[in-house]
Amino acid sequence: MGGDEWLATRFEENRDRLRAVAYRILGSEPEAEDAVQETWIRLSRSDSATIDNLGGWLTTVVGRICLDVLRTRRGRPELPVGEHSPVIADDGVPDPELEAVQADSVGLALLVVLETLSPAERLAFVLHDLFAVPFEDIAPIIQKSPAAARQIASRARRRVRGTPEPTAVDVVRQKEVVSAFLTAAREADFTALLEVLDPEVVVRGDPGAAAYGSRMSALSGAESVAREFSGRAKAAKLVLVDGVPGLVWMQRGEPLIVFSFTVVDGRVAALDLRGDPEYLESVDLVTLRA
Structure with missing residues (x-):
């Protein structure tokens, strides 16, 4: 043969x-x-x-x-x-x-x-x-x-298997809130940031995010968070993070830090910064228009 x-x-x-x-x-x-x-x-x-x-x-x-x-x-x-x-x-x-x-x-x-x-x-x-x-x-x-x-x-x-996802999110409303946050941060609009942040907002960061020198991994309170983000996030992009609106900071086309938002009553109640390499490899990111 x-x-x-x-x-x-x-x-x-x-x-x-x-x-x-x-x-x-x-x-x-x-x-x-x-x-x-x-x-x-x-x-x-x-x-x-x-x-x-x-x-x-x-x-x-x-x-x-x-x-x-x-x-x-x-x-x-x-x-x-x-x-x-x-x-x-x-x-x-x-x-x-x-x-x-x-x-x-x-x-x-x-x-x-x-x-x-x-x-x-x-x-x-x-x-x-x-x-x-x-x-x-x-x-x-x-x-x-x-x-x-x-x-x-x-x-x-x-x-x-029909297992519910961790949270049920109003995607349209969350996109509006995240977009408002991104615009206010880029334009250094402190008042607009305060309006989009819950008074008790918390910011958490994993070791991967801290490795890039993030100073925002242990913040709480709208004024503290607004001061840190005001004038920043210029390189962040609006994306779907596993189907939920959020932000990503990228370099050379590769994600470095993912910003996941928890929105309650139209305001940002929590913001998680994640830069763990294993997480970044598994997360599903889809670019959105602002």
Whole structure:
């Protein structure tokens, strides 16, 4: 058996598993088939002699392809679920092959929940919890450390299981408050800062934030906090911090300190500064317009 024939045979041995992985991540049978085909194309163009673990290599490649598909999908308008997933589009003539894939795939309820996860969360959860892929292998796919991949999968698992997030936040109102805080701080508007701060506001900082010389890690009271922030935060950006409006200070495109806000009755009641490297690797940051 020639080298190409041997490689094709080994790939076919892995095809069903790769298709199951891709389908569970993407929730779309046509997209899963495309991902598997692209995996074969990449394998055929690679030097197979350098691949020690073909099954692991194929899982990594199909995972990266699926991650790219998810990120592209989030950048365009969402399709109605019936058009996107063959699980729900159950009218028409049954396809035995498709039914076999679906029988070994996620149920409708789980598929719907997976659609709410970020691409990294979805991939980490599916690969680890459904296919027992180690976090050491997942980490390079999502470009995070194994510890960060573990945290991302844990966050996804909580959402899948329906565990409530630590706080219920009015995102629109919190964005308004954080934006007002940022504007007042940049413009050194002491009065405006006092208006947006709770009289008993507290500022807390972890050792990672303190390492950058932050003097704000043990402040309390609106006047003290306003004095420290007045005229500062010029380099901070408005972002979603794990889905909640906050701020981030970045250098060369990398986050150094994340500012997480607790807003009560339209005012900042607490501000947490976090610069721990492991936290920064796992936190999900999405830029917002001010």
